[in-house]
Amino acid sequence: MNMPVVVGVDGSPSSLEAVAVAAREARLRGRGLKVVHAFLWPIVYVPLGPWPMGQAVDALREEAGRLVTEAAEHARSVAPDLEIRCAVLAGGPLPVLEAESHGAALVVVGSRGTGGFMGLLLGSTAIQLAGHAHCPVLVVRDRPALAGPVLLGVDGSPAGEPAVDFAFAEAALRKTGIVALHAWTPWSVPVTPPPGPSAPHPPDPAALADRERRLLAEALAGRQEQYPQVPVDHVLVKGDAREALIEASGRAGLLVLGARGHGGFAGLLLGSVSQAVLHHATCPVTVARHFGDRRDDV
Structure with missing residues (x-):
């Protein structure tokens, strides 16, 4: 097998x-x-005579x-x-x-x-x-799993790429679509200081949203061409990753996450985000990480 x-x-x-x-x-x-x-x-301690636990073990x-x-x-x-x-x-x-x-x-x-x-x-x-x-x-x-799309948590990091691959392959097998969700806050986005001695400017919300929207698109790039039969809905959420994923899981047939990342999913499987999703998501949850050199595909 x-x-x-x-x-x-x-x-x-x-x-x-x-x-x-x-x-x-x-x-x-x-x-x-x-x-x-x-x-x-x-x-158990084995006695010198007949073993009284034998029948129990059998x-x-x-x-x-x-x-x-x-x-x-x-x-x-x-x-x-x-x-x-x-x-x-x-x-x-x-x-x-x-x-x-x-x-x-x-x-x-x-x-x-x-x-x-x-x-x-x-x-x-x-x-x-x-x-x-x-x-x-x-x-x-x-709870019984409901029919629905594959919900994919996207953070744009290299560590999250196996989850993206798994989600597209799984959606193709199930003949369903993908809801690609990226959650972010101003605190999860690194601030680049301007040139010169002045202090960093507060990030512009509209510019940050555009940046995160591009990050989501780039994280999915190539997969939609590989799986043209899989419709993809891009969802950008400004807010807490836990709350966004758990709330969206109520409309999904499967939730797919990477093992760890940055941005909206900082510390995934290392802290509270992972525990909240694994314990409270409504639908089944798959965690996909980089598995090294495997001889067969998923």
Whole structure:
């Protein structure tokens, strides 16, 4: 199975919704699906006589196998012809999924769960996974995903280019459009001092808006020619990036962000913007970063 879509499961309703989304994503890409459950085996002291914990461990192993089997069956109900593999892997959810991301086209996880993925997206683990995975990470929300365009957060930095590429490819697969949103404030735009000894002038709002509008257009340059079938709506917002993205996510089928950047998305996945988007966006969220030398495309 070449570069499958990987989904982390734990038996919770959230992870089953992630399985359904992962199955659809795999079908769209013409790829297989790998269902993964991370399991921390009990650490016990081995007595000299018969091991009293043996039956309990066997029961836990059987339960883990049941979880992935049920998840695979759920995936087949969504995409019957999908090639599916199951794996129960020893370790914590973050290291397991990060390791799996090396050979994956996409990693899909639910926004909350129990068991092997308890608290996966309830704190720093989500930021670490999205920031360190070697493929895009799609976070599925508790609420059912609505049909809608791909919402792309644009900051114009080189670090944001993988997100732009992913958003256009995803919109083409889904046969939908893109809403490219760039949020900015006067404080997020560097001020160039005028020549001479005088102090820097306050930035002109109209000039700043024109500059940010050009930045948005330049960030998308070339992609619209590559994907002429994907309509693109350019949206420039003067205001807080968190609020703009979360508000716009209510009308989107997917929100795509880069791993980090500057301008309106300063500190993305390093501070409050990432946490707010991952926790409060209405639609699923994909974080796409630079993944180095990969042998296959997304």
